[in-house]
Amino acid sequence: MRKVELLTIEDQFQLSGVGLTLAPDFPVPKGWENILDVVTVVTPEGEVFDAVAQFNLTHFNFRSAEAGIDRQTVASSSVVAGCLEGASSHRRRIFASQSVRTSVLGEDFA
Structure with a gap:
């Protein structure tokens, strides 16, 4: 199966769960x-190798630095990619x- 580029890793971090x-x-x-x-x-x-990846809907809650003294919490939802091994x-x-790329990026990027 032909594969297409989806992303270049810019950062990585651990998310609980x-x-x-x-x-x-x-x-x-x-x-x-x-x-x-x-x-x-x-x-x-x-180097080229295969890895299992999961693409999940994740909800982020974080404190906004611009929110002032009340430390307003900002919520955001996004799709994140997680690799189970080797890709980090x-x-x-x-x-x-192509079907994963279209699912993640939408029809406009097919």
């Missing part, structure tokens, strides 16, 4: 359903099937 999470994240497309799929990872050195590291490129 989710595990290792890769950035960037994505806006939530209409009708979103979580995905578990095998993606292809390409390192900056040219900045600047690695993640390739997925």
Whole structure:
């Protein structure tokens, strides 16, 4: 199956209940359903390997620095990619099937 580029890892962090999470994240497309799929990872050195990835709807709650003394909490929802093994590291490129890319990015990026 031909795979297409989905993202380049810019950052990574642990989320409680989710595990290792890769950035960037994505806006939530209409009708979103979580995905578990095998993606292809390409390192900056040219190494290529497959890894299992999960694309999940995640809700973030964080304090806004601009909110002032009341420390208003800001909520956000987005789709995040998490790799179960091997894909973590900045600047690695993640390739997925066209159907996963369309599901994550929407029809405009098909």
